[in-house]
Amino acid sequence: MTDRNDLGTNNVLECRNVSAYRGGTLVFDGLNLCIGRGVNTAIVGPNGSGKSTLLKLLSREIYPVYAPESLLQVYGRDRWNVEELRSRLGIVSHDLQQEYGRHARGRDVMLSGYYSSIDTHPHQRFSPAELDHAESLMLRLGIEALADRPFGRMSTGQQRRFLLGRALVHSPEALLLDEPTSGLDLSATVHYIETIRDLMRSGTQLILVTHHLHEIPPEITRVVFIRDGRIVADDEKNTLLTSSRVSELFDCDVDVVSLNGFYQAVPGERIGRKWT
Ligand SMILES: Nc1ncnc2c1ncn2[C@@H]1O[C@H](COP(=O)(O)OP(=O)(O)OP(=O)(O)O)[C@@H](O)[C@H]1O
Ligand SMILES: [Mg+2]
Numbered sequence: 001m002t003d004r005n006d007l008g009t010n011n012v013l014e015c016r017n018v019s020a021y022r023g024g025t026l027v028f029d030g031l032n033l034c035i036g037r038g039v040n041t042a043i044v045g046p047n048g049s050g051k052s053t054l055l056k057l058l059s060r061e062i063y064p065v066y067a068p069e070s071l072l073q074v075y076g077r078d079r080w081n082v083e084e085l086r087s088r089l090g091i092v093s094h095d096l097q098q099e100y101g102r103h104a105r106g107r108d109v110m111l112s113g114y115y116s117s118i119d120t121h122p123h124q125r126f127s128p129a130e131l132d133h134a135e136s137l138m139l140r141l142g143i144e145a146l147a148d149r150p151f152g153r154m155s156t157g158q159q160r161r162f163l164l165g166r167a168l169v170h171s172p173e174a175l176l177l178d179e180p181t182s183g184l185d186l187s188a189t190v191h192y193i194e195t196i197r198d199l200m201r202s203g204t205q206l207i208l209v210t211h212h213l214h215e216i217p218p219e220i221t222r223v224v225f226i227r228d229g230r231i232v233a234d235d236e237k238n239t240l241l242t243s244s245r246v247s248e249l250f251d252c253d254v255d256v257v258s259l260n261g262f263y264q265a266v267p268g269e270r271i272g273r274k275w276t
Contacts (some may be wrong), residue, residue, distance in 0.1 A: 009076030010037050012089075012174055012205065016071040018064045020057055027053045028229045035207060037075075037173075040200060042216045042237070043209045045226035046250050051209035052093065054176055054226070058207075059091050086116045090167030090175045092160070094182075102152025106143060106162050109151055110134040113166035130169070135164045141195065157188030164195070171249075174205035181215045193217055212248075213241060218261025225249050243268065 020028045020048040027050045034042050044263060045051055056062045057072065060082055065070050074080060075088060081190040096118075098126045111120050111134055126134075138144040143161045151159060160180065167175060180196070181189040195217060200206050207214065214236070216223075223240040225233040227249060233240055240246075241263045243256045253268035 005243065006088050008064070009073075009213040010071070011035065012075060012207070013058060014071060014073045014076075015057075016069075017067060018057070018072050020053060020062060020064045022053055022056075022062065023261065026229075028057075031231065033224065033231055035236075038205055039222050040083050040206045040217075040220045041155065041208070041222045041224060042220045042225045044069060044211060044213070044216075044225055044240075048212060049226045050229040051180055051211075051226060052095075053229075055176055056092060056096070058176060059089065060085060075197070082213075083116045087170035087172050090164075090172035091175070092169065092180060093161045094177045096163055100159070100163075101152045102150055104151045105106075106138070106149050106151070106154070107134065109162040110138060110165045110169060115171035123189065134165070134169060137168055141165050142191070155188075157192070160184065160188075160192065161195075164192075168199075172204070174207060175199065176207045177209070179210045179215070180208070182212060189215070198222050211263050213246070213256065213263040216241075216263060229265040237272055 011034055013033065015031050015033045018028055018031040018085065019026065024025065043051055043054065053062070057064060058074060060080060064070060071225065072078070074085060099118050108120040111126055111130070112118060113246040115124055116132055122237060127202065137146070138147055139166065141161045143158060143165065146154060146158055151162070154162070181192055184192060196206060197217050197219060200217065206220065210222065222235055223237045224231055225240060232249065239254055241258070243254060247254050247257050247267055247268065253270040255268045256263055258267050
């Protein structure tokens with residue numbers, strides 16, 4: 001059972017003056033960011049800006065540099081048991097996709113979520129309710145036919161669905177997704193986005209880190225721009241997802257178009273003219 005004594009807090013995440021390294025690289029140097037509970041948020045920035053590192057800080061895969069005046073709280077708490085935390089925050093990262101052995105079967109990928117482990121192990125026990133829940137999630141995600149297939153023999157999109165299922169076994173309050181549709185074809189992208197939208201409609205908070213504007217669902221209301229490990233803008237989605245703001249963030253000329261509540265960036269006219 002998770003400790004719900006923190007229900008008073010209004011934040012999923014609060015970072016104050018957080019510094020963090022990846023290897024020898026200082027990625028964040030005094031980062032300040034607060035993500036409120038229930039606010040569907042996209043963190044958008046170019047390659048290398050620190051998006052995946054932020055996600056790793058949140059999931060406690062990496063820890064900030066100690067400084068007396070710094071604070072990193074998740075659901076109002078400084079300290080978490082990693083397993084307990086992962087039952088509150090469902091995380092799907094690309095690293096996770098790479099860590100899975102080729103031989104883990106689909107059903108075991110799902111079940112491994114209960115122990116926050118990679119694959120299942122002989123000493124792990126699953127209750128009938130847990131087994132049933134995993135089966136019903138596979139049905140919901142449309143992957144039940146692949147339950148016995150080894151992970152290494154699935155397509156990228158099928159693997160991504162199993163990892164989403166793995167994150168969902170605990171019915172987490174919030175889902176953290178890192179570029180969820182990269183590598184997926186059009187149909188798999190549409191299907192995946194629809195699944196995420198369904199989850200949001202049923203109350204799951206989404207925190208998405210991405211540089212793909214097209215995968216930001218209409219239900220996302222807040223956008224944070226990150227660049228070189230610094231938050232450079234933080235506002236309503238329609239204020240930030242404009243041609244000039246996105247061009248500035250990525251340091252290239254794009255036009256941002258919006259349709260059906262989604263956004264897409266296309267090369268701007270200046271870029272087109274350069275080649276004619
Ligand atoms: N294992 C590592 N060792 C050293 N430096 C790293 C390591 N992983 C990432 N970095 C560096 O940390 C910085 C932030 O990387 P991060 O992966 O968080 O960026 P990102 O915004 O997720 O980029 P992308 O859009 O390419 O996924 C980059 O400068 C990157 O080179
Ligand atoms: Mg990344």
